[in-house]
Amino acid sequence: MLLIRCPYCQEERPEIEFSYAGEAHIARPLNPDDLSDESWAEYLFIRSNRRGLHYERWLHAHGCAQFFNALRDTVSDKFETTYKIGEARPQVKK
């Protein structure tokens, strides 16, 4: 069983309580009307699909019900860190 640290509960909790919510730090365009169809589609659908360290959103659905961000390695499934929404993304250790 994978344990994920929720930055709001400040605890390691079983994976089954969480749900994945896609890539993190993708800001919604402030004026969608100004966008071309192509750039709107890019905002909606195009993701980095990274192999390795990936910034992503998680929801502690069956816990505190908060969204938070995580830095996870998509190859090893190891969570490097998790942090609250609104906090700056932690730098990747080389």
Added chain:
Amino acid sequence: MSYKLKSDQGVILADLLAGQVTLMADQLRYSLRIKSQDRTAFTKACGIDLPNKIGQTIIQNDRMVFCVGPDEYILIDNPNLRETLKQKFEQLADKFVFSTTDISHRNIGFKLSGKQAARMINIGCPLDLSLETFPVGKCTRSVFESAEILIFRNKEDEFQLETWRSFAPYMARYFEKFCLENESL
């Protein structure tokens, strides 16, 4: 054994050596959402103490207030106070931005006691229920099999488990089965 939950409230579902499972009597339940900056003022205005940290519980007489999220609380109280609380909340409505939802009939409470109580929860819930990580007085939302639950540890060997009414017959059977299979423990 049939589970007509409304009429069975307050009865013991299983009482075996391994543990005792009781379906709790009717309760008043509220889901409260209050921003953390209004917490103290809210308590001052209506006398309901709110815990300030996720996982904490405050108990006053029949009243239990669980903090399940940064601004989310579950209040369980004596059903006789239904009107009193409703009026209190209405009076506060123009003072703060908050939300109160009566969920009395959405939830059902189980009381699990006995030295196997934690094990009984762990058949369907992967939380670490050792006393070090889950001390007396702690509460949290979690899952039991696929049903969302609220767990509260009353005592070292007693838990209160809240779930949605529709999940209750399923969980009651699970507990009953556990008790039967572990009768010799």
